Amino acid sequence: MAHEKKSKKPSRQAHHAKRSTRFPKSSERHAILNEQRRLKMARSPHAYVRGNTAQFYAWINESNGNSLPHGPAIWICGDCHTGNLGPVANQDGKVEVHIRDLDQTVIGNPVHDLIRLGLSLATAARGSSLSGLTIVHMMEALAAGYESAFSIKHRNPKLPDRPEPVHLAMKLAVRRSWKHLAQERIEDLKPTIPLGKRFWPLTRAENKAITEIFRDEAIASLPTGLRGRNDAGKVEVLDAAYWVKGCSSLGRLRYAVLLDVDGGVIEGDDLCLMDIKEGVKAAAPRYEDASMPRDNAERVVEGARHLSPFLGERMRAARMLDRAVVIRELLPQDLKLEIDELDKDDARAVAFYLAAVVGKAHARQMDPPSRRAWLAELRRNRSKTINAPLWLWNSVVQLASSHEAGYLEHCRRYATGVN
Structure with a gap:
């Protein structure tokens, strides 16, 4: 990846508009994803x-x-x-x-x-x-x-x-390294998320909600908290897309968000890929007298802190489009x-x-x-x-x-x- 200062980039909406592929409307996603889930199973x-x-x-x-x-x-x-x-x-x-x-x-x-x-x-x-x-x-x-x-x-x-x-x-x-993560997850080293079978464009409401989420200091501190990163660095959303990912999670809200941490040079160490996933009601039965967070995203984060501390410390619960979501950075080692x-x-x-x-x-x-x-x-x-x-x-x-x-x-x- 070239070590150059960022020039003014087109908006995410303009980037998406250049694509001629016909992507499903948000109202069509559920039916398409359900068919994909059945195929995978x-x-x-x-x-x-x-x-x-x-x-x-x-x-x-x-x-x-x-x-x-x-x-x-x-x-x-x-x-x-x-x-x-x-x-x-x-x-x-x-x-x-x-x-x-x-x-x-x-x-x-x-x-x-x-x-x-x-x-x-x-x-x-x-x-x-x-x-x-x-x-x-x-x-x-x-x-x-x-x-x-x-x-x-x-x-x-x-x-x-x-x-x-x-x-x-x-x-x-x-x-x-970041290069491996980018090639595996987004199949691209450029600071954009290529739309296609794995990534679909967002609605205006989704774009706005994702931008708002990363203005929250508690959420923005996730990528800046990693070793070697500037903990005072500015977090900027470079691109985002709806993520067609997983099997049991197909049909939930799922987004990939590409961030730049320091607002300066675009390098692998400064870029990070965030995963936003909807928290839904668990199918697993709980003990009736157990005291757990009522919010499904908070439940997931709390469970992670007990079961998988390495992951739990890298997760946050939030609200997006009036739904509970779990946010974490995807690291190359995961x-x-x-x-x-x-x-x-x-x-x-x-x-x-x-x-x-x-x-x-x-x-x-x-x-x-x-x-x-x-x-x-x-x-x-x-x-x-x-x-x-x-x-x-x-x-x-x-x-x-x-x-x-x-x-x-x-x-x-x-x-x-x-x-």
Whole structure:
């Protein structure tokens, strides 16, 4: 990227007006995005699992809900599949594997995170043509990895050695720069967001609302708070677009915003890409007596601070167009783990490690007596044929069966257009 002083640039509206492509009106977005979501969910059983959080909890209640233990009341991810874990950077540049998506976070039953992760891993294993016996061993490793976070005295246990797929993701994460982020997320190094399949133009009301949001000092302090940036720098909105992103989030308000932090030279270190996502009601069930923020964006931020501190410190809740939104900067080091395929030699190690990550996020919220009591509960109800809680195994088996049937039916309906 050339190191030149900025000349006067055209307005975002003028930039968008140059495009001849016909983009959907704001009133048309929902129907188009819903079709895209259905298409993404039809790609594979694992994609169907990731995009079907609400149905996951419906199946939990129908099949095995009454037999599940009631764990301590803590913040849980609520949508703990493999794609929602991965390397995350904090404001000082340190990188660790954390839970990276907290849209569904609530104060609820920690077994829901463990079962959802088990289902995700089992589905990925079946998609990788691994044997049923390997999945049995993975569920044993899942239980052992999760329990490892509660079996020591301090609240911030060290994670086990990273298995190869996670190690490779971490190596990639720590080497990434703004250039990698720009090429991956917006496919462009220029200080604009190119409109197309991934990015749609904004309405005037959306443009105005985004400009107003970044005039708020609490929001503007997000990008200036990162190490190496001028904390007194001026924050300027260079460009913004509606972001067609995700699977379960398709259809919500979602925006990409390109900012310049210091108002001087346009360089990678001075540019940042902000993600604005609508906070909606969680599908994950909460404990009825739990006290949580009523505002959905504030709930997400509060859950992130407990479960994923690196991410939580980089998030803010706000209001936009009379809706709750969560705002965060996307850093080059933030990556999701691609566990759609598993190698037999890595399967158990991956299950152990990811369960330990989730266990650590849960354990840091409990005092020593609660951790001991929860560990004792986890070690109950074992059989001679599997070294894991039977409620975990039974839930994963029943849910895997239900999801496979649901996936095939989803594909039939999507292919034939039946609603």
